[in-house]
Amino acid sequence: MRDPILRLCLRAFPAEIRERDGRTIIDLARDLSEEGRLSVLREAGGLVLGGIRARGKNLWLDVAGAPWRPARERLVFPLGVAMLCLMAAFAVSVVQPEFRPVYPGPIPPGRVAWAVLGVAGAVAVVIGAVRGRRRLAVSGSLLLLVLMIVSVLAELVGYAAIWPGSISHVAVDVFVLWLPAAVLLPICALVVGDGSMSRRPGAIPAACVAVAGSAILGLVPAVIPAAWASIPWWSDALGGAFIYVPLLAVAATVVVAAIRRDPVAKTSAALLVGAGCFPIVWLLPMVTIHIMPDSWFTSSLWFLCYAPGVVIVCLVMWALLRRRRMRSPRVA
Amino acid sequence: MREPTYYILASLMKGPRHGWGIIREARELSQGRVRLTAGTLYGALDRLQREGLVEEDHEQIVNGRCRRYYRLTSAGRCLLEEEAARLAAAAQVVQERSSAARPSETVEAVS
Missing domain, CATH: 1.10.8 (Helicase, Ruva Protein; domain 3)
Incomplete structure (x- = not known):
């Protein structure tokens, strides 16, 4: 024994x-x-x-011991691209006649102007990252952060969320879910520091391709939910309109990092998981609503529903940051 | 330096010892205050090895059980001697004050 x-x-x-x-x-x-x-x-x-x-x-x-600094520098570009996708999708959606905010309340003024500013900020980040222009990237990322905060505060001051999606028929503002990524972006751009952001080879063509590609990619989620709207199972499983975009971004980053086995890429992926964790943490209680009795959600312990999501995010980050140690051989 | 670390290093001063020997020696030297387990000893030895204070000497199989011997490095010996000198100096301060205070205490008690 x-x-x-x-x-x-x-x-x-x-x-x-x-x-x-x-x-x-x-x-x-x-x-x-x-x-x-x-x-x-x-x-x-x-x-x-x-x-x-x-x-x-x-x-x-x-x-x-993780390579945080190069990881943050490397994140500026993918985060900028992701933001451009999001802003492009919103800019296209906002001019559609069928666009309706789910939440009640007065319609926020300047929604189109907000979308245009968002696209401009994201383009500035992408071009700044590609061409190694730190000030441009920082300016764009700060503009995006301000726009995100305005969107999040809009609900609090009575204007309601401006771009809601739905998960299992529960309305949610997509921009709220992207706020952590918006916070991370200027941090990454700023900590690059002393103008040392590296210029990528073939900067101008790369910037054009990145901006055009991101904008086109941003249109995809605007089309797909409409196509899936008649299939409730898919719509619910994927969280309805647009909610799956950050999840896909996180999943893709993790997979790419795992394939490349690059410590900097893995650290970047861990940061991105941290930035994109809110949807994961938020999504799991939406699933448990269907499993747990109603009394659980009316009790004072309802917030524990978020615990599994937090644990999952922490485990994924730990797995990405974990290194295999090589130790010196023993003395014979 | 924490007390277990001090006595682990002290137990290696007389030559290489294996884990069980270190634990027993540390317990005796500390008059039973330091009681290490295999898990906690390994953590301490791993840290001391990283700091270059001890190193592995050799391994031996005794009655089918593996025993790994560790020895003190010169850096470990220096650090231990410095720590012992510091503790001795600190103890001397208190002893001097204690012996200086005793006669007056005696006078006060008599008066």
Whole structure:
């Protein structure tokens, strides 16, 4: 009975430590556990405690040692492209005669002007990132952030959300979900610092392609929900209009980062997951509404519905930041 | 330096020891105050190795069980001696003040 307990507790250590030092640790624990009746429990507790400490230390080393600065620099361009997609989609949608805000309340003035400013800000970010013009990228990203904050505050001051979608028939403002990405963008652009944003080769053609491609890509979600509107299953499963865009962006980033195995790309992906976590955290309670009894949601613990989403986001970020450690060989 | 670390390093001063020997020696030197387990000893030794204060010496299989011996590095020995000198100086301050205060206390008690 003693050995299985100690072996189980040894699993608290990270795999790389178990592979290298597992036998020595468990043999030492066996030696010590023979000293008395309670020694097994004491050693088992010591193994669990030591394993948790080792995992905590690894986590800290992963987070502290991640290449944050190049990752942030690399994020400016994809975030700018994502914003341009979003703004292009909104700019196209807002002029459609069938565009209707879901929330009640007065129609916000200057919606078209808002959309035009949004497209302009995103274009500035993309061009600034491609051509290595830091000031342009920072200006565009700050403009986008202000526009997002205005959109989010609009609901609070009585103008209602200006671009709602729906998830399981629950209305939601898409821009609220994009606010974390909008906050991250100027941070990434600003911390590049001292004008050191690297210029990409073939900057002008690349900027044209990026802007045109993003704008065209932005039109896709404006078309797809209309096509899927007659298929409730797809519409609900994908969260209705536009909600899936940030989720797809996060998923694509994670997949690309995993394929490339590039530490900077993986750190960028972790940042992007953090920025795009709000939809994930928000979406899960929408699913649990159909599973949990109504009394749960009227209780004071309803906020725990968000916990699984937070845990998932943290685990994905940890997986992206985690590094495989190579340690020096033992002395023979 | 924390007390367990101090006694782990102190236990290696007389030569290489394996985990069980370190734990037993640390317990004896600290008069039972430092009671390490295999898990906590490994964490401490791993940290001390990273800091260059101890290093692995050799491995031995005894009764089918693996025993890894560790030894103190010169950096570890220096740090330990500095820490011991610091503790001795700190103890001396208190002892001097304590012995200086005793005669007056005695006078006050008599008066």
